[in-house]
Amino acid sequence: GAGVSQTPSNKVTEKGKYVELRCDPISGHTALYWYRQSLGQGPEFLIYFQGTGAADDSGLPNDRFFAVRPEGSVSTLKIQRTERGDSAVYLCASSPAGDGTEAFFGQGTRLTVV
Amino acid sequence: QQQVKQSPQSLIVQKGGIPIINCAYENTAFDYFPWYQQFPGKGPALLIAIRPDVSEKKEGRFTISFNKSAKQFSLHIMDSQPGDSATYFCAAWGSGAGSYQLTFGKGTKLSVIP
Numbered sequence: 001g002a003g004v005s006q007t008p009s010n011k012v013t014e015k016g017k018y019v020e021l022r023c024d025p026i027s028g029h030t031a032l033y034w035y036r037q038s039l040g041q042g043p044e045f046l047i048y049f050q051g052t053g054a055a056d057d058s059g060l061p062n063d064r065f066f067a068v069r070p071e072g073s074v075s076t077l078k079i080q081r082t083e084r085g086d087s088a089v090y091l092c093a094s095s096p097a098g099d100g101t102e103a104f105f106g107q108g109t110r111l112t113v114v
Numbered sequence: 115q116q117q118v119k120q121s122p123q124s125l126i127v128q129k130g131g132i133p134i135i136n137c138a139y140e141n142t143a144f145d146y147f148p149w150y151q152q153f154p155g156k157g158p159a160l161l162i163a164i165r166p167d168v169s170e171k172k173e174g175r176f177t178i179s180f181n182k183s184a185k186q187f188s189l190h191i192m193d194s195q196p197g198d199s200a201t202y203f204c205a206a207w208g209s210g211a212g213s214y215q216l217t218f219g220k221g222t223k224l225s226v227i228p
Binding site: 059 | 220
């Protein structure tokens with residue numbers, strides 16, 4: 001596709017459930033990022049992939065959050081035992097530059113934990 | 115610790131006016147400063163970016179002014195239009211900052227009234 005694609009657009013889940021959020025980056029972009037945006041705030045970094053490996057996961061809030069990118073393209077953000085405080089928009093971005101520059105964002109997945 | 119401070123939180127201008135949004139950073143390892151535009155329900159879109167080796171960069175109606183000694187940078191929108199109404203985020207990234215993350219400001223909600 002032409003841009004970063006995220007699915008689903010919206011996800012409502014019950015507290016305690018497990019969720020997976022998917023990101024399809026721009027073709028050929030080796031760098032992939034996950035950010036989380038709460039209402040009225042700027043995006044906050046979660047994790048960065050260069051190829052298949054997580055080069056920086058310092059933004060993951062706790063061990064309930066995990067992300068994979070097994071083939072160096074599509075990535076999945078996984079959240080276990082969801083809590084109401086996990087409700088936010090989860091943004092994925094990709095970059096051709098292999099670093100933090102020129103990051104192109106998807107439309108996000110709005111996660112609501114009830 | 116908020117490493118990028120953005121102001122104002124909201125801004126209302128008349129069509130044709132020149133809104134100015136300001137950001138200040140603390141980490142001198144930052145060396146890439148992008149601005150993102152975000153419409154409701156959409157992901158942030160890269161608007162314009164600057165490196166510290168120049169003091170100003172223009173792209174169309176958008177200009178970044180950069181003051182390295184003051185650790186400040188600003189976005190100016192010339193001849194603003196109602197279609198420019200959106201939330202604008204400044205961000206910073208540094209190859210020497212020890213991380214691959216973009217650090218965002220909290221955003222400025224701009225309203226351009228006809």
